[in-house]
Amino acid sequence: MTLFRTISGLALLLLFAALAYDLKRQWKNWNAVREFLVSQMRLPLLVWQKRQALLAENILLFARRIVFLLTVLVFLLLAITGFVPLLVLGDHLTGILLVIHVTVAPLFALSLSALALLWAHRLRFLRSDGEAVRGLINNRYQEKENIIRFAWKTCFWLVSVLSLPLMLTVILGLYPLFGTEGEEVLIRLHGYSALFLMLVAIVHLYLTIAYVKQSPEQFVKE
Ligand code: HEM
Structure with missing residues (x-):
């Protein structure tokens, strides 16, 4: 538990420090960074307020956005209920937080599946992505957009793949196949998959809010 707590804490700290550094580099000062982040938090409300117009314009686009926002919301709930007891209290998930976690979990499985179906074609790897990777490996100059697009797509597919061990570790734990030690290993694996x-x-x-949303036409070519 202490090891997992330390690894999770350090990994999250390093990631947030790197993102804060990148935001400051892009927006030059902390006030601009704060304004940008606040404007992004209003986005779900904006999508909801414009739902009629968006629906009339393109139903698939609307479904993609709604499912993306729903998955992010459900994921945040799971991440908070899963990691807060671990990082703050140094304890396993129990009580009301466990109830919220397992109640929200099926919704996460459904919305993630819908997300994969709705976005998979759009985020498939293209020849240009392969060229960007070859360029990076051979140390040739690459357009920033190409590298960000490749990273963005890779993250999407990694999320889809990593969700399998995340869910399997819980589902397998429901069957009387493993002893007490096996169950503990499964919980630990669930924690690491979640991390x-x-x-x-x-x-x-x-990447979606800081780069892709700024100029979607550069990132998604259909
Ligand atoms: C289908 C989705 C999910 C299901 C069914 C699920 C279920 C569970 C259950 C039943 C536990 C309690 C295990 C125990 O202590 O007996 C648990 C713990 C936990 N979950 Fe999830 N969960 C899901 C998704 C997630 C996600 C998306 C995250 C975070 C990104 C997450 C993070 C955690 C963490 C950190 C723990 C505590 C692990 C530990 O105590 O070592 N879970 N989950």
Whole structure:
């Protein structure tokens, strides 16, 4: 528990420090960073207020946005209920937080599946992504957009793949296949899958709001 607590705490600290550094580099001062972040928090409300116009314009686009926002919301609830007791109290998930965690979990499984279905084609890897990776490996100059697009897509697919061990570790624990020690290993694996998934999901969300949303036409070519 102490090891997992230390690793999670350090990983989250390092990630947030790196993101804060990048935000400051882009927006030059902390006031501008704060304004940008506050404007992004209003985004879900804006999508909801404009729902009629968005629906009339393109139903698939609307579904993509709503499912993305729902998945982010449900994921945040799971991450908070899962990691707060661990990081703050140094204890396993119990009581009301466990009830909230397992109640919200099926919604997460459903919304993540819908997200994968709605976004998979759009975020498929293209020849240009392969060229960006080859360029990076061969130390050739690469457009910033190409590298960010590749990282953004990679994060999306990693989230989809990492969600499998995350859910399997809980589902397998429901069957009388493992003893007490096996159950403990499964919980630990659930925790580590959740940690990796959370790190990748935060980077994906960050790339979406800090880069992709600014100029979507540069990032998504259909
Ligand atoms: C389908 C989705 C999920 C299900 C069914 C689920 C279920 C559970 C259950 C039943 C526990 C309690 C295990 C125990 O102590 O007996 C747990 C713990 C935990 N969950 Fe989840 N969870 C899901 C998704 C997530 C997500 C998305 C995160 C975070 C990103 C997360 C983070 C955690 C953490 C950190 C713990 C505590 C692990 C520990 O005590 O070592 N879970 N989860």
